[in-house]
Amino acid sequence: MTAPTVTPTRRRGPLVLINLATLLSATGNGITVVALPWLVLQQTGRATDAAIVAGAATLPLLLSSLFSGTVVDRFGRRRTSLVSDALSGISVALIPVMAATVGLSVPLLAALAALGAAFDPAGIAARESMLPAAAKDAGWTLDRSNSLYEANYNVAYLIGPGVGGVLIAMIGAVNTLWVTSACFLLSIATIAFLRLEGAGLPDRETRPESMWTGTLEGLKFVWHNRLLRTLALVDMAVVALYMPVESVLFPTYFTELGQPAQLGWVLMAMAVGGVIGALAYGALASRVRRRTLMLLAVSALGACMVGMAFLPPLWVTLTLALMVGLVFGPVGPIANYAMQTRSPEHMRGRVVGVMTSTAYAAGPLGYLLTGPLIDAVGIETTFFVLAIPVCVIGAVCFALPALRELDR
Known part of the structure; x- marks a missing residue:
């Protein structure tokens, strides 16, 4: 009598959660791409100032992306994704807080834009690093899971600026940034439910020394x-x-x-x-x-x-x-x-x-x-x-x- 064939259990939950968190986080960034220049132009009316803030948001990406992978490999993928989104959300929320208290200036906006951009690459690297394990759990090939992930990322940057433009017209640029913070908060909540092999703290012997x-x-x-x-x-x-x-x-x-x-x-x-x-x-x-x-x-x-x-x-x-x-x-x-x-x-x-x-x-x-x-x-x-x-x-x-x- 032959033993019955055991079909491995397929869990699509982790793959869904990673893609949903990516969609939320990237949509938040897509909204910011529109809201920040608009806010600067409202403040000063000078396109040069808008370019300064935009440049401040892109310059930190080179160094932060270079070191982001080491952060992931030292502190763990799931934890890095959570902390990255939390810091990005806080840095964006500081803009409407500062607007309501001390007021906004171009140097302050540039500093906050740079701060928010510096945290994003670590979250992206963390979620991309979890894709193979999530694909394995779902019974998907790497090609299929990567295809969905990249399409999902493109969708976020397709809808984010559009949503940002509508929100600016409805509630203003400052309040729109609260929506961006909410996107990061929802991304955090999504990853908080994630349970996946290899997503926790790496073994001590495999972690980078520094x-x-x-x-x-x-x-x-x-x-x-x-x-x-x-x-x-x-x-x-x-x-x-x-x-x-x-x-x-x-x-x-x-x-x-x-x-x-x-x-x-x-x-x-x-x-x-x-x-x-x-x-x-x-x-x-x-x-x-x-x-x-x-x-x-x-x-x-x-x-x-x-x-x-x-x-x-x-x-x-x-x-x-x-x-x-x-x-x-x-x-x-x-x-x-x-x-x-x-x-x-x-x-x-x-x-x-x-x-x-x-x-x-x-x-x-x-x-x-x-x-x-x-x-x-x-x-x-x-x-x-x-x-x-x-x-x-x-x-x-x-x-x-x-x-x-x-x-x-």
Whole structure:
């Protein structure tokens, strides 16, 4: 008599909780992206001041993301997620508190924006590090869980700014920040219910000795792993060349046209394409090689940027923006897969932190190049200066042997 087959119990709860917490936290950040500049403009009416506050919110991300993985690996994934959201929520809540008591100034807003941004990467790294265990509990593949996670993250940044704009119109910019704090509070409540293997305090023998040595270990590991090093360098180059398109070139172009609404449509088309592309990856991963999708993403991005550089009619630009999102949607899940499968369990946080920091480092480099170029040679020429190197990177990627490891 044969023994009955025991079917392992599948628990989708942890995967649901991680995605819900990510949605809440990222939506809160998406609301802040709109509310803070609006608040500064209400206070001073000067766009320069809004740029100062926005810059203060992005500069800390480089260092904090670099060290965030060491925090995760030293103090535990679940605890880091809880503390990160708590500190982010408090820093945002301080803005309406200060507005009601001592009043707001640009330096104070810049300091609070920097403080809030500094805590975010640790929470992101913590939740990404928990995905493999949650996928295992749910009986999902890593590709499917990463696809849902990245699509969920894109949805948050799609709805967050829209919700922020509506709330500002209804209750004002200061009170809108209370809603952001509530998003972080709900994220904390969500993770508080999470019970997952490997999410607690790491074993003493596997913890980093210090923040500095742990971060150095993460940097060395990524550099000596051929696939992770290649992905980090390609991502860094592409981000440096592409991010100014969304943040500098298109805003300048549509401002000169006097059509700010069209800028919103273009950015929304990219976000929608990103959501669809990330979700599609979950279905395509078992049929199409990851390397093929990666090559398609970088090559198509370069081609779309060249098309945009001609400053075509709006419907063409919208089509190209949607295509950019579609082809690049799978890149996030693919990068997550590489980090999850190439890093030891006890170093996963540090690997995620180091890989994330390369993208944060690249953005400012692109901005420094783009602003002076626009002033010197104009929008169209600057577009080509950025687009052609992306095409070259796409061609080079075909010859990189490390990318073949994505399918091993």
